[in-house]
Amino acid sequence: MIIWINGAFGAGKTQTAISLRHRLPNAFIHDPEEAGFYIRKHIPDSMQKPDFQEHTLWRSIVREHLAYMAANTEDIIVVPMTITEPSYYEEIIGQLRSDGHRVYHLVLAASEETLRGRLAKRGNRQNSWAARQITRCVQGLSSPIFENKLATDNMSIDEVAAAIGRQAGLRLQKDHRSWWKTQWPRLTSRWR
Secondary structure, eight states: OEEEEEEOTTSOHHHHHHHHHHHSTTEEEOOTHHHHHHHHHTSOGGGOOSSGGGOHHHHHHHHHHHHHHHHHOOSEEEEEOOOOOHHHHIIIIIHHHHTTOOEEEEEEEOOHHHHHHHHHHTTOOTTSHHHHTHHHHHHHTTSTTSOOEEEOTTOOHHHHHHHHHHHHTOOOOOOOSOHHHHHHHHHHHHHO
16 A cells, blocks of 8 residues: 655645654655656756656656555555646656556645745755745645545644544554654754
């Protein structure tokens, strides 16, 4: 099973994915950004695009990699990744589903004010790249193709993970990490 956690920057995708990894004994986090970084590093400047998702190669790598993992493991693959373009959603998630893979997709939704506040807590300035993407992401994710919206404005990461578990029909275990170990990833994401 693939769980794709979508949402604007600051929605809590990565922290929710980490929480799920520690509450599901067979969860694995797959970060499609790594494929984007690889492409950016290994193509000439003349081929660069403002957003690596615009590269057909990126969408192909992500789809094929997820299909490969889904076909060869019983692990739950958790994908924290913003995707706002309906055609890219269809090209990746729609095709995975058409090929018979179980993909549970949801959007962590929050108001622009909440998102800006969360980004500010992480150290992102109001003119940072992530903050400048908020309006575009919120508008793009309002398309009906992006199903299963979960309003997270007043939810903790643990509450979001529990809601995903219920909606996806998964039995989550207790997170046995110490308080410090649960907070450390959240603190380091703020410093980054």
